[in-house]
Amino acid sequence: MLLLLVRDDLGIGGVGREVALYQHWYGQFATGTFPPGDVTWQYPPGAGLVIMAPGIVPSLTYFQAFVALALLADAVITLALARADSERLTHGAWFWVCGLPLLLHLPLARYDVQTTALAVLALLAVNARSTAAHRLGGALAGIGAMVKVWPALTLIGTPRGRTTREAWTAAVVAALALLATLALLFSESLGFLRQQGNRGIQIESLGGTALALARAADVWPGRVEFRYGAFEYVGPYVSSLGHLALLLTVAAFGWLLLWRVRARRWTPATPLDAAFAAVLLFTVTSRVISPQYMIWLLGLAAVCLTSRRTVMRPAALLLLPAAALSSLAYPVLYLELLAGTASGLTVMVLRNGLLLAAALLAARGLWKETVTTPAEG
Template structure:
C-alpha cells in the first residue's frame, strides 16, 4: 500500500513538472515566435529543404550539418510543410517533441530540481531554444550524462552516437561514457555500432563526400564575431576602422583586420592544448576509479573548451552546456545529506555559471545584436564578459572534475568501477 502511494505521488510529480514545462514553453513561444512573427533559422532551413526538393536531395541540404540532421530538417517538408509558415510550425513541433522527451526523462529519473533547472535555462535562452536546431543534440547529450551518472553506460553510448550523428560535438562525451570498467566493452560496442549504422545510412542516402562536409565547413570558416578569439578584435574595432565585420558565406558575421589571421591559427593551437588537458584529466579520472560525478564535469569541460577554442561560436551553443548542467544539479540534489554537501555545492556553482553564460549570451543575441554589429561599446563589453566567463567556466569544470574524483576516491570506489 505504501509503495502504491509512493508511486502515485511520483506520477503526480512527473505530471506537475511536465505541466510547468508546457506552460513555460507556450509562454516562450508566444513571446519569441508568435507575437513578433519570428522565423530566425527556420527560414534558412526552409530554403535549404526547397533546394533539396528541387534536386540533389540530402546531399545538398545544409552541408554544415551531418546527414542525419539534414534528414531531420527535411522531415517537416516530407510531411507536407512546404511553405515557410507551415515549415516553421513543423520545425517547432519537431524540436518541442525532443525537448518534451528530455523533460519526461528528467522528471522520471532525477529530482524535480533538475527539471526546473532545465526549464529556467531554456526560458533564459529565449528564442535560441525555440528556432534553432541545437536543442536536439543538447537533449541527447544531457540524457547521456544522466545515464552515465546512473551507471547505464551502454545506453549512454547509444545517445552519444546519436548526438554525434546530428551535430558532431557530442563525440566529446564518448570517453566519460567508457569510464566504468564493468561496462566499458558494451558501452564501446554501443557507441561504435550506433555510429556505424548512422554512417552507413548517411553514405547510402547522400554519398561519402557528404559524410565529411561538416568538418570541411568548419575548417574553412573565418573568425566569427562571438568567438573567444575574436574578443580582442571586437574591442579594438570600437576605435579602429581597420577592423571589418561582414556577413560571410558561412551564414555568420565574421571579423577581419590586423592580426585576425594569426588569431585564427591560434585557435587551432588552443584546441590542441585543450585536447591535451582533456586527456590528462581523463587519466586522472581513470586513476581515481572513474567516479560518475567527475564524468559529468569532464563532459562539461570538453564542451566548454571546444566552444572556447573554436573559431565559430554561435549563440545557441550555450544550450550544449545547459542540458548537462541541469542533469548534474538534479542528481546532486536528489538525496542531499551531510556527506553530499560538497557535491551539491559544486553542482549549484556549475549551474549558476551556466545560467550566467546563457543570460549574457541571450543579452548579446538577440537583444543587443544590432548594436553589436553597429560597433557600439556596451554590447562589445557584454560579449567580452561572456567570453571571459566561458574560459573561467572551462577552468572551473576541469578543477571540479579533479575535486569530484578525489572526493569519490576518498569515500571509496563504486562496485564494478576501477582503474583501466
C-alpha cells in the same frame, strides 16, 4: 517564447529565419543530395535527419512542425531530468526549465534542443547500471555526434573498464552505421567538412571579443563581414588568431586525455561532470560561439545537477547570467555588437568572461575531485 517567435521583431529580428533555411535544405534532401557547394551547410550528415523530420509531419507547415518537434524535444529533456531528480531529490529539471527561457525564442528556431535531447538521454543512460543502458547511451551519443559532433564528448567521462567498452563500442557502431546509410542514400554527405575548415573568427567568440576590443582601441584595423553563414572579423592577424584557437582546442583535448589517464576516483557524478567540462572547454576555445551553444551547456549543466555528488554547481550557476547576456547580444543588441559600440562590447565581455570563468571552474573542479588526493587538495 512562442509569442516572441510569432512576432519575431525583438532587437535585430528574424530569429525564425533559420527555419526557412532548414526548409530550403529539406527541399534539396528530397532530391537525394546534401546541399552541394552551400557555404552555410556546416553540419554532419545526421543533421539532415533532424531537418527532414518536420517535412514528414502531417497537417502542419514546415515551420509549425519544426517548432512542435523542438517543443517535444524540450518536453523529453524535462521529463528525463525530472525522473532523475525524483530518484535523487535534486534540481536538474528546474535548472533546465528556468534556464532555457533566458534564451528567449531562439531554442524554438534552431535544432539544438533536439541535439541536446540526444546528449542528455545518452548521459543519463550511460550513468545507469545495466549493460543495455550503457549501450543505449553510447548509441545515442554516436547518433548525436553524427548530428552535431559535440555529443561525442558525453562519453569522455565513462568509468574505465566494462562501461567504457560497452558505451564507446555502441557509439562507434551507431555513428558508422548512420554515416554509411546516409552516404548510400544521399550524395555530398561529407561536404560539410569543406565549409567548416574555412571558418574564421566569429564576432561572438572569445577571439572575436579580443579583436573587437582592439578595434575599439584603434589598434586593429579590421572589419566585420558576413561569411559562411555568420558575421566574422576580417583583417590582419585574424588567420593567426584562428590558428591559435585551433591550438587551444587541441590543448583542451590533450588536457581531457591527461585527466582521463590521471583520474583516480570515479563518483556517480563524474561522467556527467566530465561531459559538461569538456563541452565548456571546447566552447571557449572555439573560433565560433553561436547563441545556440548555450542550449547545449544548459542541458549538460542540468544533467550534472541531477547528481548530489556533482562539483559543477558553481560553473552551472554562471551559465544563467551568461544565457541572459547571450540573449542581449543576439537578438536584442546585435546591431550594437556589429557596430562595436560600448554597450555591445560590454555585453560580450561579460558573457564571454562568464563562460571562461565557468570553463576554468569546471576544469579545476573535475581535476580536484578525481585526480588530486585529499592531502594535495
